[in-house]
Amino acid sequence: MSSEDLADNHNQDLISNFSYDNWYIYEPMGELDDTNRDAVSACYPTIPYDLYHACMAPVSLVILLVLSLLVKRKRLYKSCLDGAPGLLSPVNFLEEEGNKGVIVAVFGILFSSLCVLVLDANPLPFISSSTSHSREYSKIMALLYYPAFYYPLIACATVQHRIGYFFGCLLSWCHCVGHIWQKVECPESPKIYRYYSLLSSIPIILCLVVLSLWYPIQLVKSFQQKEKTAEKVLGNGYYKEYLKTVLAKRPPEASKAKPGVLSRLQSYLRSYIYTPQEGFRIPLKLVLSVTMAVLAIYQVALLLLVTFVPNIQIVRSGMTMDVTALLVQFGLVPTENAVGLPGDKELATAKHYIWALEVCFVTALVVSCLLTFSMLMRSLVRHRINLQRLYRGAVVSVFHRPHKLQLSPQALVCWVCFTGFQAAFACLGLLIQQIVFFICTVAFTFLVIVPLQSGTNMYLFKIVENMWAFWLTLVVSVIVQNLLAHYCFLERGHLSRELTNRRALYIVTYLLFPLNVLVGVMAGIWRMVVSALYNIVHFCQLDVSLLGHEAEAFDSGYRTYCYYLKFEVSQSHPAMKAFCLLLLQSQSPSGVKEHQFSNIEEGVMLMKQPACKASHRKQSRARWGLAYTLLNNPSLLPYRKAVLLNAAANGMQASPGKP
Structure with missing residues (x-):
């Protein structure tokens, strides 16, 4: 039999393998049953979600009304309605009083609840949305319902009375027991991933545990000791400590010697690690903003992880010869057979490639989370530096131009929106970083690492090999220009360097113009890459403008931050x-x-x-x-x-x- 007849027989066998009758020839018969067996069924806890809200919402409303009746508005505004009951203030954002941990915990509960509800089919309790149109209205109503639902949790702390602490214990214990009971009974859910609901609720449970411990401690303290006088609070207060630090004598400055490599490295690391400083406290708004941004990083990273990794693992475990043959035909998987028929080695290679995609995704996600978190810590250090400069009156060193630190409607709006902007920018920054870093890691893996391992698909190395003369010419031209500038065109004098050999300089400038055009193209590409990476990495930082000084007004994040600083310094x-x-x-x-x-x-x-x-x-x-x-x-x-x-x-x- 000739070689042509043998090839025709192989091609006929390959066509028969892809026929309709043999399409599922490699599929195990019990795979459908295994999938059904592993599927997560709907779980119905003893305390349903609707019943939980139907019980807790009226209780929260009654507690809020009782506290409003007990706390007179006359304490805050003597001439308003003659001391009539008023709505309690949730947080004194402009004062350095109270426990910041409690405020952060309540905001964490609210933000995590809203992050979880974005993907729910029924975001609003008591209302089951059947259509996508009505579901959007339910989400808008949920954005107004949940802040009101958790409002009494934080209002009980601002009363600073044993009755408020008692109601806070009641609410925090009920919320905590309800959430934990639901997750213990139904740890798995069919939404996205079986454990996504449990993992996304971990911040809510931790914050509720903090409140469940803090309120009883404050209640016991209110019975054990008398109320502290304002004089004692003033003596130990933040404002007196700040004045003591400002008015204290400065130690003599050390000799201005050139810092070493170790000291430079330490100062660089300190710029990314926030350490408490004596006599200064970060305002509450900044603490809330950074904490909500960290929670946003956790929720977005969790959503990306459970969306991609389990699905790609299912694809890898279900890889068959048919899919491998398709990848071989497209040239995505190399084969050693002359006729292109896939074998066990090709199937293992395809599974290895899919595993490499999974590793690239997880690596990009870890790098994105670490970079975003480090940028937030660096912004916290910069917040302190900017506030200290503005406290001293050094406005130009912060805003790069003279500004008046006075109130304005725009400053007030930016101060209100600052915490929400920080959380939103952290979410968007993490998403953009994940997409870009995943593409970069996949390109590096399949263009450099995989070809070096297998010895096939050496496309990048072939391109570099064919263009070695071009790259060598560019490198030589850059080196020649630097050597000529250092040794031929500059003459070292007694005081400073002077220009010499001007005729040769003009000749070299003319002759190297074409090469400098090519060097400029490469420098422009490098500039574009560096600018894109810089903006992507620093996207979550509101204290850094992604535009130039002349276009800072078009950067919404930086403009919000500047107005926030003006409002904070003028009022606090x-x-x-x-x-x-x-x-x-x-x-x-x-x-x-x-x-x-x-x-x-x-x-x-x-x-x-x-x-x-x-x-x-x-x-x-x-x-x-x-x-x-x-x-x-x-x-x-x-x-x-x-x-x-x-x-x-x-x-x-x-x-x-x-x-």
């Missing part, structure tokens, strides 16, 4: 808060004991009012304190000027305004 300057506390102390006949830190806003109002009659010594002390505060807080000058137009201040009558 530690020196200004300390001065307001001194005003409260001087105005109160019984001292500071009647005032709490939540009433610092009264100090701001007192600063605008004319001073009462007092002795010359007290007036001098008040004027010195006012002058020191206004010099270090230029943002307070507009308020003072507006008052001086028609009121007497510090014992002096201001000139009347012009008609």
Whole structure:
């Protein structure tokens, strides 16, 4: 039999293998039953999701109403509705009081719940959405329902009373037991991945455990010890510590020697690791923003992991000869057979390639998470540096141009949106990094690593081999230009270097113009790659503008951050808060004991009012304190000027305004 007849017989066998009758010849007969056996059925816990919300929502509403009746609005606004009950404030964002861990825990519960509900078929309890159109309306209603549902959990802590702590214990225990009970009874769910619901609920359970432990501790402390006076809080407060640190004597500066390699490495690592600093605290908004961004990284990374890895493992385990033959025909899997028929070696190679895809995806996800987390830590360090500079009045060093630190509607809106923006930018940054790094790792694996292992598909190495003269020409031209600039065109003098051999310089510039065009093309490609990677890596950082200084206004994230800093410094300057506390102390006949830190806003109002009659010594002390505060807080000058137009201040009558 001739070789042509043998090839024809092989081709006929291959065609018969791909015929309709033999399409599932390699498929095991019991695979369908195994799939059904491994499928996760719907689980119905003892406490259904709807029943849980039907019980907890009225309880939360009743607790909120009781606390509102007990806490008079008269404590905050004396002239508002004559002390009528009002809605409790969830968090004093502009004050350094309370436990930040509790506030972060409640925000973590809210954010994690919303992340889980985005993919639910029925995002809103009590309403079962059947169509996609009604489901979108349910998601919008859920964005309003869940903040109100978890509102009493944080309002109980702001009351700072044993009744609030008792209600906080009741709510946190009920929420915690309900969530844990549901996950213990139904750890698996058919949504996306059998353990996705359990893994995505871990942050919610941990935050609820923190609240379940914190509220009982505070309740026991309220019974064991008396209420602390404001004087004691003031002595140990953040504002006094800040003033002590600012007014303390500075140690003598060390000799300005050139730092070594080890010290440079340590300073570089410190720029990515936030360490607490004496006399300074990161504002609550920044702590919340970074924490919510970390939770966003966890939720997005978990979703990407459970979406890709289990599916690619199913594909790898279900790889058959038919699929391998298709990959061989497209040239994606190399074969040693002359007629292109797949064998056991080709099947193992195809499974190895799919395993390499899985490794590339996991590697890109780990690198993306680590980079995003490190950028968030670096931004936290930069936040502290920027706030300290603005506290000192160094506005130009932060914004690169003069700015007025005063209130504006845009600054207020940006301050409100800052935490949400940080979480959203972290999610988008992680998604973009995952896509780009996955493509890069796949390209590097299948163009470099796999060809080196197998010795086949050496396309990249063949391209580099064919273009070696081009690359050598570019390298030689760059080296020649640097050598000529170093040894021929610059003459070292006594003071500085001077230009020499100008005629030769002009000749070299003309002759190397074509080569410099090619070098410029490669430099432009490198510039594009570096710019893209830099923007992708720093996308989650709001304190870094991805555009130039002239186009910073078009960067929504950086613009939000700048306005946030203006609002935070103008309203929460530690020196200004300390001065307001001194005003409260001087105005109160019984001292500071009647005032709490939540009433610092009264100090701001007192600063605008004319001073009462007092002795010359007290007036001098008040004027010195006012002058020191206004010099270090230029943002307070507009308020003072507006008052001086028609009121007497510090014992002096201001000139009347012009008609």
